[in-house]
Structure formats: structure tokens, C-alpha cells
Amino acid sequence: MNLTEYGLTNHIIQTAAEFPNEQLARVTEQHRDLYQVIAETGILQAQVSGKFQHTALMTTDFPAVGDWVMVTPTAENGQAIIHRILPRTSALMRGAAGSDGAGQIIAANLDTVFICMSLNADFNVRRVERYLTIAWESGAMPVIVLTKADLCEDLPQKLAELSEVAIGVDVVTCSAKQNEGYEQLRQYTDNNQTVAFVGSSGVGKSTLINGLMGQDVFATKEIREDDDKGRHTTTFRQLLKLPTGGIVIDTPGMRELRIQTGDLAKTFEDIEQLAAQCKFKDCQHQTEPGCAVQQAITAGELSAERFESYQKLQREMAYSSLNSRELENEKIKRMFGSKNEMKQMLKHLKK
């Protein structure tokens, strides 16, 4: 097995050289605590070692699809023990990355995240902002993929809308139906890079993946096998090697990805820059004097919808990163200003 075709880079080879008694492998599938990995010797079924299990503190410390891991084969044929994960270059997360470890890694070591949105009913720039936020935080490069171009009559207008939120992000327009956009998508898989598709259900992610995979796609993605009881079982490959080079990761988590955390600063760089010019450091950008954000909205330089969407995301993110006690404190703070004020109010009421 040539691991270069699975995305192996010189950097990973160098890091792996520190562990000469172990073999390098990439996680291709995860089913709870059972992993399928691909090593030079072929596909192995793997589990983490006892020591790994004991030293892992959070769910994010465990391997995820796309991870490069160091393994040793066991006496049993085709099985292996995972000893360690090599440092990730990127990680697509669900949930908070906070100390409580509630966060979950959907895929690791992605080079590009394709944010898919269809050019018909699904088109919504606010949603793009949210997915961009997640993608930036992952460390992978976001690319906006507009699907179903054949169903769109006002492409220039939609592209103009998009250019306001997708600052410095590539936009690729596709129509699977008219076989358009595949060449552009393939550029992101040059040099065996790893990509993933996110976006709402029904926008055409599977269709694009199938198109990139070529004609045998369905057989690869969804293998139906008759087992001895005559039932059908479906196996999903979660890390797919493209026939033209490059890798697509498509985990179940990818499909369930909801927007919770993310790097707001990067997606809303314009607002953060304005906020830095506000008169007060803790400006809430409401009615404060000298608020650069409100001034920009009044001057028509910043759309009120974009600011609203920024605030909404900020609130959601603040919540998703708090534990239950912090949430309670946060509620008190919103109701009474602070814990101290609440105490004073309670004192006052007693009197």
C-alpha cells in the first residue's frame, strides 16, 4: 500500500521517525472504539492501547477519521494497537472544545473544507458565514461550493451577495447535472490533499463526491452485502481515495454537523476591526457613544443583517463553551448585572 496516495507527507514521515518500533497508519473508519486504519502492509482493524486509554483525558484525545497514528500489529492477523496520534494539522469539530471535553472531532487533517450550498432554495449567505466560521477554526482552508447552477437564473447577483461575506475565500460554481465544476474541485486534491464536504442536506454533496469518484462510486460508498442471514448490511467507507488522486473524508458526523463553535474573528474580520475603534473597550455596539460599529451601519458601510448574524453567533458560541455552572452564572449576570448585585438585591429584599 502506498501511503502517499493516502496523503502521507514528508513532515509526517519525519514525525513518525521518532517512533522506530511502530508503524505509521491513517484512520479510514471509526465505529465507536474500533478503528480501521491503512498501513503500508494494508488495512488493519485497530484499537487504542490500555495506556492510551488511561492517559486520554478528553474525547478529542482519541483518534478520528483522517488521523495519522502509530500502531503495532498484534499476533492476530489484520489487527493492531494504536499507541499515539501524530499532531493534527487541522480538526473539524462539533461542540465546544472546552475543558469538559464535550467537543467531538468529525475529521482530522483536512486540507480543504468544501462549504456546499445550492443555488436554488438553500442559498443563504448567513449560513455561509456560519460554516466559514467552523471551517476557519478547524485549521483547514474553506472553499465555497455553489451547487445546482443549472437551477439558477441570477448567478451574478448571488455571487455579488456572496462576495460580501466570503472575503478571501475561493468560490467554485458546480452543476453535477451539466457535469460542470469537477475540474475546479479536483485542483484542491492535487498532491493527494484531503478534502471534505459540508452543507445542508440535499444540496448535492453525495452527487459531487460520486462524480469525483467516477463511475463505480456507489459500489465504493455504499457496499451492500448479503450476510448469511440473508439481510442487507450497508458499509460506508469514511475515507475515500479518489481515482484522480486526493482523498475525500465523508464521516456520518459530517452530515450532522451543526454550527456551534468557530473562529468569529476571522469570519467577521471587518466587524472586529470596527469594534477595535469603538470608544469603549467593552462596547456592546448598541447605544454607546463613539461606537464605530453603529457608525458604520448608519453610514451604510456595514449591513445591519451582517451585524445581527455576528451577534447571534457570538451568543450561541458563548453558550456552547460554558458548563452548567457557568451557564447559571451567565443567567444571573444577565438578570442582575452581576452576582454581587444579586446579593445586594437579596439583602435589600430581606430588609
Ligand SMILES: Nc1nc2c(ncn2[C@@H]2O[C@H](COP(=O)(O)OP(=O)(O)OP(=O)(O)O)[C@@H](O)[C@H]2O)c(=O)[nH]1
Ligand atoms: N438540478 C440538479 N440537481 C442536482 C444536482 N446535484 C444534485 N442534485 C440533486 O439533488 C438531490 C440531493 O442530492 P444529494 O447529492 O443526495 O445531496 P446531499 O447533499 O448529499 O444530501 P445528504 O446526503 O442528505 O446530506 C438529488 O436528487 C440530486 O439528484 C445538480 O447539479 N443539479
Ligand SMILES: [Zn+2]
Ligand atoms: Zn461599539
